Amino acid sequence: MKKVIIALVAVLFTSCSVFSPKNAKDNTAQKDSNSTQTNSKGPKMVLISTSYGDIKIRLYDETPLHRDNFVKLVESGFYNGLLFHRVIQGFMIQGGDPSSKTASPGVALGGGGGDMERIPAEFNPALHHKKGVLAAARDGNPQKASSACQFYIVQGKTYTDQELDGLQTRLGITYTEQQRNDYKTLGGTAFLDMNYTVFGEVVSGLEVVDKIAAVATNKSIGDRPLEDVHMQIKMVK
Numbered sequence: 001m002k003k004v005i006i007a008l009v010a011v012l013f014t015s016c017s018v019f020s021p022k023n024a025k026d027n028t029a030q031k032d033s034n035s036t037q038t039n040s041k042g043p044k045m046v047l048i049s050t051s052y053g054d055i056k057i058r059l060y061d062e063t064p065l066h067r068d069n070f071v072k073l074v075e076s077g078f079y080n081g082l083l084f085h086r087v088i089q090g091f092m093i094q095g096g097d098p099s100s101k102t103a104s105p106g107v108a109l110g111g112g113g114g115d116m117e118r119i120p121a122e123f124n125p126a127l128h129h130k131k132g133v134l135a136a137a138r139d140g141n142p143q144k145a146s147s148a149c150q151f152y153i154v155q156g157k158t159y160t161d162q163e164l165d166g167l168q169t170r171l172g173i174t175y176t177e178q179q180r181n182d183y184k185t186l187g188g189t190a191f192l193d194m195n196y197t198v199f200g201e202v203v204s205g206l207e208v209v210d211k212i213a214a215v216a217t218n219k220s221i222g223d224r225p226l227e228d229v230h231m232q233i234k235m236v237k
Contacts, residue, residue: 042237043058043059043061044058044059044067044071044235045057045058045059045203045235045236045237046059046070046071046074046200046233046234046235046236047233047234047235047236048205048231048232048233049231049232049233049234050084050208050212050229050230050231050232051229051230052208052211052212052229053205053207053208053211054204054205054208055153055202055204055205055208055209056202056203056204056205056236057134057153057200057201057202057203058200058201058203059071059134059199059200060127060198060199060200060201062122062124062126062127063122063124063127063197063198063199064122065119065120065122066119066122066136066146066197066199067199067200069119069148070151070199070200071235073149074233074234074235075235078098078149079095079096079231079232079233080231080232080233081101081230081231081232082095082096082097082098082100082101082230082231083095083097083100083101083103083109083225083228083229083230083231084212084225084229084231085097085100085103085109085110085222085224085225086109086110086152086222086223086224087212087213087215087217087223087224087225087229088213088217088223089155089213089214090155090156090157090213091154091155091156091189091213092152092153092154092155092156092189092213093152093153093155093209093212093213094110094137094150094151094152094153095150095151095152095231096113096137096147096149096150096151097109097110097111097112097113097149097150098112098113098149099111099112100112105228106218106221107221107224108221108222108224109221109222109224110150110222112149112150113147113148113149113150116147116148116149117148118138118141118143118145118146118147118148119136119145119146119147119148119197120143120145120146121143121144121145121146121197122197122199123144123194123195123197124198125173125174125193125194127198127199128175128179128182128183128188128190128193128198129154129156129188129189129190129192129193129196129198130154130156130179130182130183130186130187130188130201131154131155131156131182131186131187131188131206131209132153132154132186132201132202132206132209133153133154133188133198133200133201133202134151134152134153134198134199134200134201134202135151135152135153135154135192135196135197135198135199136150136151136152136196136197136199137150137151137152137196138196138197144195144196146196146197153202153209154188154189155187155209155210155213156187156188156189156190157187157188157189158183158184158185158186158187159183159184159187159188159190160184161180161184163190164180164183164184164190167190167191167193171191171193171194171195173193173194175190212229215227215229
C-alpha cells in the first residue's frame with residue numbers, strides 16, 4: 001500500500017510543478033487580499049456542469065481564503081471551457097489548468113496557472129478527504145500553499161480500521177468516529193489529510209464524479225482523458 005500512496009501523492013505534487021516561489025507573496029498580504037466576504041448570506045454553492053452531468057458543491061466557511069478565491073474565479077468565468085485534465089479512477093478527478101482551454105489533443109496538462117499567487121494552506125483536522133470533497137492541488141513548496149486555480153474532487157477507496165490506525169500514526173492525527181466511518185463506508189483519500197487543503201464537498205452528483213473517474217485516459221501524458229471532459233462552473237443557491 002505504501003508504494004501506491006507514494007505514487008498517488010506524486011500526481012498532486014507534479015500537477016502544478018511549474019509554480020515558482022517568486023509568485024508567492026507574504027501570507028499576511030495574501031490573507032488580506034483574499035478574505036473579502038462575498039455579498040450573499042448562507043453557504044456558497046457552485047454547480048459544475050459537464051457532458052456527464054452536474055456536480056453541486058458547497059464551499060466550506062472554515063477555509064475562507066480558498067472559498068473566496070474560488071468564488072472570485074467562478075464569478076469571473078475563469079473555469080468555463082476548461083478541462084478535467086487529470087483523472088485517476090479510485091483516486092480523484094482534477095481540473096482548473098487555464099492552459100487546458102485551448103490545449104491540443106495528446107498534450108500533457110497540469111502546469112498552467114503558475115503566474116498566479118498561491119493560496120496559503122488552511123488545514124483543518126475537522127475537514128477530511130472523504131469521497132466527494134473539493135480540495136486544492138499544489139506543488140512541492142515547503143509551506144504547502146495551494147494552487148490558485150487547480151482543484152480536485154476526491155473519489156478514493158474505502159479503508160479498514162487497521163489502515164486508518166496506521167495512517168493516524170504516520171500522519172500524527174486522530175480520526176473522529178464519524179471520519180473513520182466515512183472512510184470505511186463512503187471512502188476517500190485519507191493519506192492526503194493535513195497535507196492538501198479541503199475547501200468544499202459535493203452535495204449532489206457523486207455519480208457524475210464516478211462517471212468522469214471511469215473515462216479512458218492516456219497515462220503517458222499525465223492521465224489525461226482520451227476525450228476531453230469540459231466544465232462550466234457557476235454560483236447557485
